[in-house]
Amino acid sequence: xxxxxxxxxxxxxxxxxxxxxxxxxxxxxxxxxxxxxxxxxxxxxxxxxxxxxxxxxxxxxxxxxxxxxxxxxxxxxxxxxxxxxxxxxxxxxxxxxxxxxxxxxxxxxxxxxxxxxxxxxxxxxxxxxxxxxxxxxxxxxxxxxxxxxxxxxxxxxxxxxxx
Numbered sequence: 001x002x003x004x005x006x007x008x009x010x011x012x013x014x015x016x017x018x019x020x021x022x023x024x025x026x027x028x029x030x031x032x033x034x035x036x037x038x039x040x041x042x043x044x045x046x047x048x049x050x051x052x053x054x055x056x057x058x059x060x061x062x063x064x065x066x067x068x069x070x071x072x073x074x075x076x077x078x079x080x081x082x083x084x085x086x087x088x089x090x091x092x093x094x095x096x097x098x099x100x101x102x103x104x105x106x107x108x109x110x111x112x113x114x115x116x117x118x119x120x121x122x123x124x125x126x127x128x129x130x131x132x133x134x135x136x137x138x139x140x141x142x143x144x145x146x147x148x149x150x151x152x153x154x155x156x157x158x159x160x161x162x163x
């Protein structure tokens with residue numbers, strides 16, 4: 001089995017047998033978790049739909065439906081015109097077998113980059129790995145069976161308590 005995970009910041013490739021236990025490979029697990037957060041939180045108006053489809057294959061029905069509602073809400077950042085957000089992963093902490101936190105910084109800007117601001121966030125994720133019973137295309141997008149069961153984002157305030 002060949003597994004390849006890559007994003008704009010890094011490339012991670014591993015070759016292993018079909019009995020791969022992702023939980024035992026900390027670097028691979030952290031890469032999957034960071035990739036999920038980056039795909040979900042990035043807003044670039046170019047490949048959003050493709051990334052959201054990948055999020056669908058990696059989310060429980062409840063998490064996916066909540067995300068769909070957020071993305072389609074006329075008052076959300078996802079539907080705000082001229083709002084772009086780049087994501088830089090700062091830290092991935094695996095707290096237990098099924099829980100992790102991912103700290104990230106969002107660079108928020110407009111199309112001409114005349115306005116730029118930064119905010120830090122922490123995502124808390126409850127996840128699992130399940131056998132894929134969906135279609136072939138979804139299995140290709142999520143070969144490990146990684147599924148997010150709960151997802152929560154909180155803004156991290158600086159030392160002075162300012163946002």
